[in-house]
Amino acid sequence: MAGGSSSEGKSGPVVAAPVRLGGSAWLRSLRDGTRGFFRILWSNPLSFIGFLLVVALAIAALLAVVAPNLVLPYPPNQLSTDYKQPPSATHWFGTDELGRDIFSNVLAALPLDLAIGFAVAGASLIVGGALGLVAGYWDRPGSLGGVLSVVIMRVTDIFLSFPSLILALAIAASIGRTVDGVVLAIFVSWWPYYTRLARGEVLSVKHQPYVMAARAAGVRDRRIVVRHVLRNVIEPLVVYFTMDVGTVIVVFSTIAFVINNVLPYPSATPEWGVMIQFYENFVSTLWWTVLAPGAAIFVTVLAFSLLGDGLRDILDPRSRRAQAAAGVPTLIPTAGESS
Amino acid sequence: MTEPVLEVEHLSVDYVVGAGRFHALRDVSVRVERGHVVGIVGETGCGKSTLARAIPRLLPRPPAEVKSGRIRFNGVDLLEVPAWKLPTVRGTGIGMIFQEPLNSLNPAFRVSVQIAEAIHIRKLREAGAATRTSSGGEPFDYSRGPEVSRSEALGHPFAVGGTAAETVVEKQANRRATREEVLEFLRLVRINDPETIVNLYPHELSGGMRQRVMIAMALSARPSLLIADEPTSALDVTIQAQVLTLMKELIDEVHASILFITHDLGVVAEMADEIGVMYAGHLVEYGPVQEIFEHPRHPYTAALLQANPTRYKADGPLSSISGSVPNLSRLPPGCPFHPRCPIARPSCGADPGPSLELVPGATDGPSSHRVACPYFSEVASPV
Known part of the structure; x- marks a missing residue:
């Protein structure tokens, strides 16, 4: 609206004038991209809420790591005489039977839980996605790629034939009841889902005419996979990843709940699942001690799920440009004009 | 005579699907001279697109299987080039324009x-x-x-x-x-x-614009041979005319030879110097475009020209070819067209089927009129 005054008065179609700010083309495209990003987020209130929640969680987690004294009202392990307090202004989420502040513990657990979610889902995205890309693109029977593809897919079948939670529990129980051990165990049972998803997407994309066109243009297979195929399968993968971060946190909490002594609690780095396990015995009297970490898990999962929905729109150039076009008038030729 | 850009010799391609073996191409020979436009016509499923994809070796393998033949492109037999070197040939020598302008551009990139x-x-x-x-x-x-x-x-x-x-x-x-x-x-x-x-x-471009972009992409590699696989079939008639006019103009500007695949007789008449008529994986007639349109020698070509709706007369029914296209896994013995042929005789069903022979009166040259029917003199020219 502010920029509209300059283009008023001109006759003819309104063309999005290339605004020159002296920046490079790269900067300009970055700025346009950011604008489109927010415009799409705005257009869907739920994904915008998800985005805000994720940003808030990220800032809170960062602060909890960098400046715990500023954000945590009480040291997580500090005992006090305010024991068994229900939620109040002084203790937002109440206190437990020894007077520890639940809010401080929930907040102190946030960085660890987020890190676990991103580590497992991220590693699965990279490893599983890459394997799925390879297995999907080079799958000609009889060739080296075909053999590799069969091996990869049979291995994922083996992993997928176990319920992932049971498999992760079994691995975690055998390789050690530490945070690292549980993270590794979840990852081992997690990547096959990404392989499956990526392979399925690659199989549909690689038969698209534009992949054939790229091959006809002399683009080498490796480049086709890295540029043309990956760019078109990344959208469902990233959306799945975003929603998966929350799921991983739930699974970690579940395993931490089931297996004793993954993390000693109370400790300097609490964890939501461990907290729920620890306060399980008080659920009928001090219900807030269980509800608070449970709600934290819920909100985190919700935030990433909502953001994931929005990302689906942002990553698809069709909807991205359609949304951008709705906000900014651009001249888009619709007919095949000829001279 | 200079060396042709493309020389396909006795190419046979099968599709192996489950237990079945479909003879998509049988002994097809096509020659594209430098600067010429060669049109390949035939009905759906006759092997036109298989031919177009077999030349730059883009056929998916499996199910496709090249049985025999040679594809000489600028003097190099493409069937001998190892697979990992193929991108070099495709990128520099052969450009392709595909039928589906909607999906031939990557939706994710500008x-x-x-x-x-x-x-x-x-x-x-x-x-x-x-x-x-x-x-x-x-x-x-x-x-x-x-x-x-x-x-x-x-x-x-x-x-x-x-x-x-x-x-x-x-x-x-x-x-x-x-x-x-x-x-x-x-x-x-x-x-x-x-x-x-x-x-x-x-996705922000119309079909005609996309096809132009595709053509620009194919030309930007400066290929010496352009293979156009039904480039206008998905476009409506006005856009089709524009794209064809454009391609005709470009032929002179970029000095590329074109192999033009289409089912539209009007389009080949417009574009091509020579045409090849395909039926059930066989090349049944080949020659200069004018001669084939004026004096078709193969009964299938004649029937195809007869069935062209532009010859529709207000009082008569549309002409069509009786019978249906044979199943490519169970081709009839002898001439593949004989079950539907109006002038067929018992000997037509005997193996081996007729091969392309020079039409009498035509001067012997690589692109002179040839026909795969011994009884060509009985074929009536369309009026």
């Missing part, structure tokens, strides 16, 4: 990026060829891959001929040069306002 990629690949090949020539090699040897580093091959499409030592200034200059070239090719295919078009995504 027009500029896609054309720039084609230019980028061409420059990589040219750079590779140049270093080889200077080191005493042949002018261009397709049997050897380009000598480019991995980082170059995977690099950004705008980083033309990029090396590690390339400065930022050089990169910017290269980008500008590539962008200019992209605009040039868009102007070549008569796109109005290319400065706007380059920044659009494929």
Whole structure:
């Protein structure tokens, strides 16, 4: 609206004038991209809420790591005489039977839980996605790629034939009841889902005419996979990843709940699942001690799920440009004009 | 006589699907002279597109299986080139335009990026060829891959001929040069306002525009042979006319030879110098376009011309060919057309079927009129 005054008065179609700010083309495209990003987020209130929640969680987690004294009202392990307090202004989420502040513990657990979610889902995205890309693109029977593809897919079948939670529990129980051990165990049972998803997407994309066109243009297979195929399968993968971060946190909490002594609690780095396990015995009297970490898990999962929905729109150039076009008038030729 | 750009000799391709074996191409020979346009016509499923994809070896394998034959492109037998060297041949020598303009452009990239990629690949090949020539090699040897580093091959499409030592200034200059070239090719295919078009995504273009961009992409590799696989079938008639006019104009401008695949007789009549008529994987007639239209010698060609709706007379029914296309896994013995042929006789069903013979009266040359029917004199010319 502010920029509209300059283009008023001109006759003819309104063309999005290339605004020159002296920046490079790269900067300009970055700025346009950011604008489109927010415009799409705005257009869907739920994904915008998800985005805000994720940003808030990220800032809170960062602060909890960098400046715990500023954000945590009480040291997580500090005992006090305010024991068994229900939620109040002084203790937002109440206190437990020894007077520890639940809010401080929930907040102190946030960085660890987020890190676990991103580590497992991220590693699965990279490893599983890459394997799925390879297995999907080079799958000609009889060739080296075909053999590799069969091996990869049979291995994922083996992993997928176990319920992932049971498999992760079994691995975690055998390789050690530490945070690292549980993270590794979840990852081992997690990547096959990404392989499956990526392979399925690659199989549909690689038969698209534009992949054939790229091959006809002399683009080498490796480049086709890295540029043309990956760019078109990344959208469902990233959306799945975003929603998966929350799921991983739930699974970690579940395993931490089931297996004793993954993390000693109370400790300097609490964890939501461990907290729920620890306060399980008080659920009928001090219900807030269980509800608070449970709600934290819920909100985190919700935030990433909502953001994931929005990302689906942002990553698809069709909807991205359609949304951008709705906000900014651009001249888009619709007919095949000829001279 | 100069060497032809493309010489397909006795090419046979099968599709192996489950237990069945479909004879998609049987003993097909096509020759494209330098600067000529060769049209291949036939009904759906006759093997036209298989031929188009077999030449740059784009057929998926399996199910496709090349049984025999040779595909000589600029003197090199493409069937002998090892698979990993094929991109070199495709990128520099053969350009393709596909039937589906809706899906032939990558939906995730802007027009500029896609054309720039084609230019980028061409420059990589040219750079590779140049270093080889200077080191005493042949002018261009397709049997050897380009000598480019991995980082170059995977690099950004705008980083033309990029090396590690390339400065930022050089990169910017290269980008500008590539962008200019992209605009040039868009102007070549008569796109109005290319400065706007380059920044659009494929879904923001109409079918005709996309097909123009496809043509620009194919041409930007400066191929010596352009294979157009039904480039106008998905477009409506007015856009079709525009694209055809464009291609006709471009033939003179870019000096490319074209293999034009279509089911539309009107289109070949318009475009081609020579045409080949295909039926059930066989080439049944081949020759200069005018002769075939005026004096078809094969009963199938005659029937096809007869069935052309432009010959529809207000009082009569539309003419069609009785019977149906044979199942490619169970071709009839002898001439594949004989079950539907009006002039067939018992001997037509005996193996081996007729092969392409020179029509009497035609001067013997590589592109003279040939027909695969011994009883061609009985075929009536359409009025």
